[in-house]
Amino acid sequence: MPEMPEVETIARDLAVSLVGQKIVLVKIFSAKIASHSEAFFKKKLVGRKIIKLERRGKLLIFSLSPASLPAPDYLLIHLKMTGQLIYLNRRAKIVGGHSLNSNRRTNDNSLAAAVGGELPNKYTRASISFKPNGQLFFNDLRKFGYLKLATGVELERLLKNNYGPEPLTPAFSLPVFQTILKNRTTKIKALLLNQKLIAGLGNIYVDESLWAARINPERPAGSLSSPETKKLWQAINRIIKQAIKERGTTFSNYVDSKGQSGNFSRFLRVYGRQGKKCPNCRNLLLKKKVAGRGTHYCPHCQK
């Protein structure tokens, strides 16, 4: 489940590999994940260079060099739940067998299928080939993710309407966070997952942040005291910062653009740990559905 730290890791790594490279071929294997036909993607992308790669929330934004024809200026890629972007720095097709992901620690078979062998594989929904070298594979078991072409105007509107301030930026100051929570009756967990209010958090980091701040996920957002709000704000920033440093969390099938797992899994305190002892108070951690999502928490110390 790529959230902000995972997408940030992918964006940083791919920027090193792809910026300055020219797109020479685009293949769409599953029409569902693409905003346009393969022919249209080819027409708009082939011959253009990647000049910048950014992330906003969980969205990857590839800036394309200008074309002479009116054309989309941006390629947007969203990984949603099970999307992966794997970059292979090679000219020709891989001849299967070798493993990209040597230190895999997951029992998810889709991961093994995705990066353990030949690419493209059965979950590869699109691929982009570059000059002078390399191929980017978009794998997505569940086909929730997408590739989308957008003009500058479209991108601007999309970001403005759907993405709130994000952790670790000046826009996400404590006063801004306080304003976001003020007078809201929705559960704090639902609020933190809402990308229009705060961009980048997902189920893992929300559960971890609420535990770190000792706040129950079902508390009405507006009911947090001033000290609680500050504690939660600090927890979010600290956890996201550390998760980026550790190159994200691999829980089910996340891998980075080289097929490697994220290291933050070692630092998870509540996510996926239901039935185990709370690291703070030693009581049992529980899991229940909150805001439609599996929610991990300690009923004893999260009030």
Place this chain on the structure above:
DNA sequence: GTGTTTGTTATCAA
């Protein structure tokens, strides 16, 4: 066959 996994959006209600 049933329930579960989640990022995001559609839909409905107030």
Place this chain on the structure above:
DNA sequence: CTTGATAACAAACA
């Protein structure tokens, strides 16, 4: 208009 709650989506697994 805003806000909030819930279902739906896809595919695989226990």
